[in-house]
Each structure stands twice: as structure tokens, then as C-alpha cells.
Amino acid sequence: MTELSYLSAAELSSVGTPTLWAVTIVGVLALLVLDFLVTRKPHEVSLKEALGWSAFYIALPLAFGAWVWGRYGSEQGVQYLTGYLVEKSLSVDNLFVFMLLLAAFAVPAVLAQRVLLYGIAGALVLRAIFIALGAAALQTLDFAFLLFALILIATAVKLLRDALTGHEQEVDIDKMRSVRLLRKVMPVVDEYHGPKMIIRQHGRRALTPFALVVVAVLATDVVFAVDSVPAVYGITEDPYLVFATNAFALLGLRALYFVLHAALSRLVHLSYGLAAILAFIGLKLGLHWAHGIWSGVPQIPTLASLGVIIGVLVIVTLTSLRATRGRAPAERQVVVERQ
Numbered sequence: 571m572t573e574l575s576y577l578s579a580a581e582l583s584s585v586g587t588p589t590l591w592a593v594t595i596v597g598v599l600a601l602l603v604l605d606f607l608v609t610r611k612p613h614e615v616s617l618k619e620a621l622g623w624s625a626f627y628i629a630l631p632l633a634f635g636a637w638v639w640g641r642y643g644s645e646q647g648v649q650y651l652t653g654y655l656v657e658k659s660l661s662v663d664n665l666f667v668f669m670l671l672l673a674a675f676a677v678p679a680v681l682a683q684r685v686l687l688y689g690i691a692g693a694l695v696l697r698a699i700f701i702a703l704g705a706a707a708l709q710t711l712d713f714a715f716l717l718f719a720l721i722l723i724a725t726a727v728k729l730l731r732d733a734l735t736g737h738e739q740e741v742d743i744d745k746m747r748s749v750r751l752l753r754k755v756m757p758v759v760d761e762y763h764g765p766k767m768i769i770r771q772h773g774r775r776a777l778t779p780f781a782l783v784v785v786a787v788l789a790t791d792v793v794f795a796v797d798s799v800p801a802v803y804g805i806t807e808d809p810y811l812v813f814a815t816n817a818f819a820l821l822g823l824r825a826l827y828f829v830l831h832a833a834l835s836r837l838v839h840l841s842y843g844l845a846a847i848l849a850f851i852g853l854k855l856g857l858h859w860a861h862g863i864w865s866g867v868p869q870i871p872t873l874a875s876l877g878v879i880i881g882v883l884v885i886v887t888l889t890s891l892r893a894t895r896g897r898a899p900a901e902r903q904v905v906v907e908r909q
Contacts, residue, residue, distance in 0.1 A: 586810025612680040620828035627822025649806035652876040657819035660798045675783040686824045689787035697816040700799040705809040715859035718800035722852035729845040748789045804851035836894040843886030
């Protein structure tokens with residue numbers, strides 16, 4: 571074993587006891603079931619309804635963060651809150667892609683929240699898988715932190731390059747791999763049939779556009795999981811806190827989408843902010859890896875990370891609002907070629 575023995579399983583500590591894991595997973599599943607029950611009858615979401623659910627899904631993780639702080643101390647509390655802020659910021663970027671996909675597939679307004687909910691459920695499953703893989707990597711691979719750092723820096727460079735070159739384009743449904751594959755497997759009808767994914771037409775089973783858009787949303791979940799899980803591992807090495815931050819950030823997306831739908835197009839500088847945040851966390855991970863070899867290498871405290879992330883988000887929000895002042899809200903085009 572190399573000098574990076576600090577990555578061994580014995581030292582990869584976690585506040586997550588079996589009981590706490592079980593309670594959390596049951597709670598997340600219960601909230602998902604509640605969301606599916608709320609959306610079982612397709613309907614357009616009013617701003618009042620969206621604001622109410624958004625307030626609930628913001629208050630819940632903040633209350634949980636206060637509990638973590640009181641139960642396990644300020645260090646874990648700051649790690650949780652910082653990780654949650656990072657994941658929430660990245661989830662807003664998810665919403666841009668979801669917004670573009672819903673528009674490209676001409677999803678009826680009454681079905682939008684059900685599509686989003688399938689996307690959220692799929693994202694939770696994928697994040698859980700990636701979190702488990704990440705924890706295993708940290709326990710067995712000496713260079714795991716360096717690998718995560720390189721992933722985040724590469725993603726940051728791509729986001730910055732796309733933002734600088736204006737390489738933001740519309741979704742071409744016919745060129746999406748997931749759509750082409752489904753059309754090869756089964757015929758696809760042109761019209762929606764409520765939330766049904768498969769119908770029988772002329773004696774044959776056929777897919778609906780609803781099935782195509784759900785699969786397209788799930789495909790984007792894979793891409794975002796690759797980015798977001800290493801990002802939060804750059805804040806905390808605790809797999810339980812990583813899962814909790816991801817779960818809470820994702821659960822509120824359905825309602826947040828309808829609250830921010832009109833305002834999303836004004837956040838024109840968000841890509842720059844996310845690129846800066848991912849690059850910063852990548853640097854933090856790289857320094858942490860180097861510190862395990864050379865103790866003289868400095869590390870970035872989590873509290874300092876929290877300050878940097880909040881500062882970046884405030885700056886890009888203010889500059890975005892200034893740049894779009896007086897502009898009518900419009901659909902922002904989002905880079906989706908990574909699908």
C-alpha cells in the first residue's frame with residue numbers, strides 16, 4: 571500500500587449508521603411516492619402549487635442540515651450545507667436541459683410534471699449507484715481523488731469553452747441515440763396518450779412520445795451523475811452525506827421547474843459560474859490528493875469552499891440579471907450534445 575493509506579476503508583468515516591441509512595432511504599421513497607400520487611391526475615401546475623412544494627423541499631433539507639449540525643457538529647454541518655448548495659446549483663443546470671427536452675418533444679403542459687418526476691426518480695437511482703462506486707473507489711484506489719479532480723476540471727473546461735464560443739444548440743430529436751434506438755425496437759405513434767408509454771394500435775404495441783421523452787430525460791441523468799457525484803465528494807468523503815445532499819437537491823426539482831421556468835432563461839452566466847465552481851472543487855480534490863503524499867501541500871477548508879461557492883453564485887446571478895435587464899423571458903438553448 572502506498573502512502574495514501576488515509577483512503578483505507580477504516581478511515582473513510584461516515585455518520586450514516588444502518589438505522590440512519592434505512593430511515594433516510596424510506597423517507598426518500600415515501601416522498602417519491604407522494605410526488606407520484608400528486609401527479610397521478612395530469613394537470614397544469616399553478617404558481618401557487620409550485621411555490622408551496624418548493625418551500626417544502628427547501629425547508630426540509632435545511633431542517634435536516636440543522637439536525638446534522640446539532641447532532642454531529644459544525645464540521646459535518648458545514649460539509650452537508652456546502653454539498654447541498656453545490657448539488658442544488660448543478661440541479662438548476664439540469665432544469666435547463668429538462669426545459670429544452672420538454673419543448674423539443676412538445677410535451678403537453680399537463681404531462682410536464684410527470685416527465686420531470688420520472689427524471690428525478692431515475693436520477694436518484696443513478697446517483698445512488700455512482701455514490702456507491704465512488705465510495706468503493708475512495709477505499710481501494712490511491713488515485714481516486716486525483717481521478718475525480720480531473721473529471722471535474724475537464725467538465726469545467728468544457729462548460730467554459732461552450733459558454734465562450736456560444737456553442738449552445740437546440741435538441742435534434744432525430745439525432746438522439748436513445749430515440750433512434752427506441753424507434754428501431756418498436757414503432758412510435760405521433761400523438762400523446764396521457765402518461766401512457768405503450769399503447770396498442772392496429773393490433774400492435776407502439777411507443778408514445780411520452781416514452782421517448784422519459785428515456786431522453788433518463789439519458790441526461792447519466793451525464794449529470796458523472797459530474798455531480800465527484801463534485802460533492804470534493805466537499806465531503808462521507809457517503810451518507812453525499813447521498814443526502816443529492817437526494818434533497820433532486821427531490822425539489824419538479825416544483826422548482828415551474829417556479830423558475832420563466833426566470834431560467836435570464837441566468838445566462840450560470841455556465842460560467844458552474845465552470846468556476848467545478849474547477850475550484852477539482853483543485854480542492856487535487857490538493858487533498860497531493861496532501862496525502864506530501865504533508866506540506868495545503869488543503870482548502872470546507873468553510874472557505876462554502877464562501878467561494880456562495881460568492882460565485884451571487885456574482886453570476888447578479889451579472890446575469892444585469893445582462894438581461896429589460897429583455898423578455900425566452901427559452902434558453904442548452905448544450906445537450908453530451909447525451
